[in-house]
Ligand SMILES: Nc1nc2c(ncn2[C@@H]2O[C@H](COP(=O)(O)OP(=O)(O)O)[C@@H](O)[C@H]2O)c(=O)[nH]1
C-alpha cells in the first residue's frame with residue numbers, strides 16, 4: 001500500500017463574533033467538543049466572574065492594575081474595552097497552541113477581530129453570527145437566565161453597534177437553527193484548513209512529483 005502523505009500546515013486563527021446572545025458561546029462549545037485540533041484562546045478580563053464560570057477555563061479574571069501591567073508588558077495580542085470592562089487575548093497561549101499544530105478559536109468582539117487581523121493577516125478567519133431577529137435575540141438573552149433586565153437592556157442597546165461591524169468579517173451566518181449554523185461553521189473551518197497557502201511543503205511536494213517523472217515536459 002502507498003505511504004500516506006502528510007503535509008504540515010499553518011494554523012487557523014478562527015474568530016467568532018456576534019452580538020451578545022446570538023449564540024457564539026453555544027457554537028464555540030460545540031466546535032471544541034467536536035474537534036480536538038482546535039483549542040480556545042482564553043482571554044483575560046476585568047469583569048467579575050459569573051456563577052458557573054471557572055477562573056483559567058472561561059477567562060483569566062484579573063483586576064484592572066494587573067490587566068494594565070499585562071498590556072504594558074506586551075502580553076496581549078489584542079485587547080479592548082467591552083461593556084465597561086477590559087478584555088484581552090494573552091499572546092503566550094496562542095503561540096504555544098500554534099507551535100503544537102493546533103488551530104485557535106477566539107470568542108472576541110469586532111475590535112479584537114480587527115486588531116488580530118492587523119497582527120496576523122491571512123492566518124485569521126473572521127466569522128460573524130447574526131440572530132434571525134432582534135426579538136429572538138432578546139428572547140435568547142432572557143432564556144439564558146444569567147442577566148438582570150438592566151443588563152439585558154444594555155446588551156440589546158449594544159447589539160446594534162456590534163451588528164454594524166458585520167462587513168469587517170469574512171463570513172456572516174444567521175443562527176436560526178443551531179445545528180445548521182454549527183454545520184456551516186465546521187464547513188468554513190474545513191475549507192479554510194485546505195487552503196493552498198496554509199499547506200507548508202506543498203511547493204516541494206508538487207516539485208518532487210514533477211521531478212519523479214523522468215521524461216517530464218515542464219515547459220507545457
Ligand atoms: N476584543 C476582545 N473581546 C473579547 C475578549 N474576550 C471576550 N471578548 C468579547 O467581550 C464580549 C463580552 O463577553 P462576556 O462578558 O463573556 O459576555 P457575553 O456577551 O455573554 O459573551 C463578547 O463580545 C466577547 O466576544 C478579548 O480577549 N478581546
Ligand SMILES: Nc1ncnc2c1ncn2[C@@H]1O[C@H](COP(=O)(O)OP(=O)(O)O)[C@@H](O)[C@H]1O
Pocket residue numbers: 018019020021022023024025026027140141143144175176177178179
Ligand atoms: N439557534 C438557536 N436557537 C435557540 N436558542 C439558541 C440558539 N443558539 C443559542 N441559543 C440559546 O441562546 C442563549 C444565548 O446563547 P449564547 O451561546 O450564550 O450566546 P453568546 O455567547 O453569543 O452571548 C443560550 O441560552 C443558548 O442556549
